[in-house]
Amino acid sequence: MASSKPIATTRSATGVPTGRLAVWWLIASEIVIFGGVLVSYLMHRVGHPEWAYQAEHTSLLAGSINTFILLTSSLFAVLAHHAAEHGDGKKAAKLLGLTIGGGFLFLIVKSIEWANEIMHGYTITSSGFWAFYFTAAGIHGSHVIAGMIIMGFIAKDCWHGRELQRVEYAGIYWHFVDLVWIFLFPLLYIAS
Amino acid sequence: MSDTNHAAAGGAAHGHDEKYYIKIWGILCVLLVVSILGPELGNFYVMLVTAFGIAFVKAYLVAKHFMHLDTEKPVVWYMLTCCLAFMVLFFAAVSPDVMNHEGRRWVNVSAIRETERALEAAKAAGQHEGSTEHGGGEAAPAGGGH
Numbered sequence: 001m002a003s004s005k006p007i008a009t010t011r012s013a014t015g016v017p018t019g020r021l022a023v024w025w026l027i028a029s030e031i032v033i034f035g036g037v038l039v040s041y042l043m044h045r046v047g048h049p050e051w052a053y054q055a056e057h058t059s060l061l062a063g064s065i066n067t068f069i070l071l072t073s074s075l076f077a078v079l080a081h082h083a084a085e086h087g088d089g090k091k092a093a094k095l096l097g098l099t100i101g102g103g104f105l106f107l108i109v110k111s112i113e114w115a116n117e118i119m120h121g122y123t124i125t126s127s128g129f130w131a132f133y134f135t136a137a138g139i140h141g142s143h144v145i146a147g148m149i150i151m152g153f154i155a156k157d158c159w160h161g162r163e164l165q166r167v168e169y170a171g172i173y174w175h176f177v178d179l180v181w182i183f184l185f186p187l188l189y190i191a192s
Numbered sequence: 193m194s195d196t197n198h199a200a201a202g203g204a205a206h207g208h209d210e211k212y213y214i215k216i217w218g219i220l221c222v223l224l225v226v227s228i229l230g231p232e233l234g235n236f237y238v239m240l241v242t243a244f245g246i247a248f249v250k251a252y253l254v255a256k257h258f259m260h261l262d263t264e265k266p267v268v269w270y271m272l273t274c275c276l277a278f279m280v281l282f283f284a285a286v287s288p289d290v291m292n293h294e295g296r297r298w299v300n301v302s303a304i305r306e307t308e309r310a311l312e313a314a315k316a317a318g319q320h321e322g323s324t325e326h327g328g329g330e331a332a333p334a335g336g337g338h
Contacts, residue, residue: 014265014267015265015267016264016265016267016268021267021268024264024268024271024272025271027272028271028272028274028275029275031272031275031276031279032275032278032279035275035276035278035279035282036279036282039279039282039283040286040290042283043283043286043287043290043291044290046291047290047291047292047293047303047307048303048306048307048310049307049311050307050310050311050313050314053310053311053314053317053318054310054314060228064224064228067224068221068224071217071220071221071224072217074217074254074258075213075214075216075217075258077258078213078257078258079210079213082208082209082210082213127310128306171258171259172259175254175255175258175259176259178254178258179251179254179255182247182250182251182254183247183251185227185247186227186243186244186247190227190228190231190239190243191239191243191244
């Protein structure tokens, strides 16, 4: 039985289960990706005072709602982990479903926000600020979509009581996506 | 249920109940409200503290209580710190050339021109909005390629 399991769930050479270690490696690489984007934005923002005027056109309301949605979905993710720790696969699956729902809501608000900005003539080619805005938020949004897909597969297994340890792995990833947004929010929406 | 389905296989038992996580979420929501309201006071330093200072506090709370980073093995900390150090190195190496538009023996003419042009465009757009009753028309994008 144990031999049929993926090695990531049964081996722990570092004291950290290999599957979880892989997620941390993924996050370490994501730090370089998002860190590069955020630091580049910060440098240009200081060098270009005119970006403050352009940042005034982002929607603080949409950014605030999305921050609340991501924080709440993170709560569902950690509660799913808690349920998985207690062996309750069905509850974990339901909570992962709510987390995915939070991701959907986030994308809906983001779509409305972007549609409004594009209709007003602010596109990725409008200026350096808008290029960073759409790139950073776009990369983040693609990570939200990836997280939702992954959690969908994990929730399916959880429902049948299988591979409950993966709930924590997906949760760590989702919390990181939330963390990135925590820094994107003041940079893109508040500092105008 | 196999051992891989147990918390011990995938993660440490963190010993918190659901109310604990809901409490952390409540604190995060309060901090979110403060970070939104802070800049409304109009003070630059208050904005820095409430927007960016609170972002770091929120990140700390999420990393510690939701990601359980405080109970992770040192190897995870080494990995994450190493990547953060690369980010700082990148900033230290590149920022002088990006944040400044001129140095001792160089001038970034195109950046200076673009900044001047975009500031004038932003001012013009502001005047246009003022003259059309709270910006009844939409403001034109202030920048134009960087």
